[in-house]
Amino acid sequence: MQATTHWLRLVPGRTLFGLKAGGLAVQLPDLPDGVRHPGLEAATDGHRVALIDVSSQWLRDNPDLTDRYAANLRGVLANKAARVDAYAKHVMVHGSIELFLGRELDRVPLEVEAGDGSYEVAVNLLANAPRNGRAAFAMPRGAGSSKYDDPDFLAGTQSWIDGERLLIEFTPEEGGRQETLAADRKQFLTALERCWATMQAVSERMRRGLPGVA
Numbered sequence: 001m002q003a004t005t006h007w008l009r010l011v012p013g014r015t016l017f018g019l020k021a022g023g024l025a026v027q028l029p030d031l032p033d034g035v036r037h038p039g040l041e042a043a044t045d046g047h048r049v050a051l052i053d054v055s056s057q058w059l060r061d062n063p064d065l066t067d068r069y070a071a072n073l074r075g076v077l078a079n080k081a082a083r084v085d086a087y088a089k090h091v092m093v094h095g096s097i098e099l100f101l102g103r104e105l106d107r108v109p110l111e112v113e114a115g116d117g118s119y120e121v122a123v124n125l126l127a128n129a130p131r132n133g134r135a136a137f138a139m140p141r142g143a144g145s146s147k148y149d150d151p152d153f154l155a156g157t158q159s160w161i162d163g164e165r166l167l168i169e170f171t172p173e174e175g176g177r178q179e180t181l182a183a184d185r186k187q188f189l190t191a192l193e194r195c196w197a198t199m200q201a202v203s204e205r206m207r208r209g210l211p212g213v214a
Contacts, residue, residue, distance in 0.1 A: 001110075001191045002098050003056035003199035005206070006039055006091040007069055012047035014081040021046030021083075026076050028052070029068045042087075049088050056095055056195075056202045063205060070209025077210075090115075093206050095199040097192070099155060101170055101181045108170040111139075111154050112192070114203070119196055122154050126189040129161045137161050137168075161185060 010023030035058040039051030059066050073092070076082060099110040112118045121139055129135040137159035138151035153159045156170035157178060166183045 001100070001188075001195055003095060003195040003202075004053045004098050005056045005059055005066075005095040005199065005202045006051045007054055008049065008073060008088065008092065009052055010041075010048050010050035011073075011076050012044070012049050012083045012085055012088055013076075013079065014083065021048075023048030023050060024076050024079060024082060026069075027072045029065050029072075031065070044085060047083050047085070049085075049091075051091060053096075053098075056199045059202045060198055066202060066205050067209055070206055074210060092210065093203050095203055097195045097199065101156075101168060101183075102172065102179055104172065104174070106170060106173045108156050108168065111152070112196075114200075118154060119192075122192060123189065125161060126166070126185055126192070131163055133163075135161045137166060 007028060008026055009028055010025060013022065013024040014020065015022035015024070031054065035055040036052050039053040041048070041050040043049075077084060094114040097110055097112055099108045100106065101108045112122050118139060122137070125135065125137055136151040136153065137155060138153045141151070151158075155166075156168040159166065159168045161167075162182075164185050166185050166188050167180055168183065169178050169180045171178050
């Protein structure tokens, strides 16, 4: 499990003197190998956003890199050609937590995000769910949902708290049959809280570097 901060390398905007929808490039500080990997790339009505994902732990230990990136990003956001949408605003100051499981360290979905209450739900379940039974590691059912609806699981294709274990079913990235891994419930909670605190520390520094923007 690791905390990740999203850096925008393309901000949605107008190019070719405002004639064409596209993306405005952000100059990124140099980063060493092993602390970043390519992130999401998407387009909405031709406006492009592209990310690189950077280790929040490394950024917390090297805060000047966050300050340099924020300064470069401010310059792009001040451009009248920028067309920043809600998604871009969100990822500017909210990181995410990546989960890797299995022998091949497959990337497994972990649906714990800032602002939607999922982190608080995950921590509460891991800390307080009964230890003499099984409980879905999932968001609470919404109003009007049926008891027969599949839960909105927080990890993998499905995940269950079973006594002192957290059982996570996932599909290997290379394909094949689904696998189930049993994680120690307390250790998973400790790792989640540590990663969240790291991610939030970097996010707060980013907010201070983008006054009036995010």
